[in-house]
Amino acid sequence: MRVMEGQRAKLECHVVGCPQTQLKWFVDGAELSSSDEFTITRRDPVCCLVINEVLAEDEGEYMVTASNEKGTVSTSAYLTVASKSPQCVLFSRPTLYSFGFDRSEGPL
Helix, strand or coil: CEEECCCCEEEEEECCCCCCCEEEEEECCEEECCCCCEEEEEECCEEEEEECCCCHHHCEEEEEEEEECCEEEEEEEEEEEECCCCCCCCCCCCCCCCCCEECCCEEC
16 A cells, blocks of 8 residues: 555555454554554444555555454555655756857957
């Protein structure tokens, strides 16, 4: 998944389990929880992780695990953060005109 820096990213998965599963989200192995930066929601069967404003340091492997007494399953996706391209500023060189005179013939 590729997202521009400063944009919102949404990772979504569908989970069905009986008995109900416990979900955990991770980035590069570190567990995540809802905060100002991340919003985690679950409305069965859809669970979502939203990165409210993607920063360069948010790039990495995101994984969600679903566990119950029957076992654990997981899926992952790599988030690539594209930096905002700097605005182009065009500089133009002034055009120089040269006028010369050949003393023997006058103006050219």
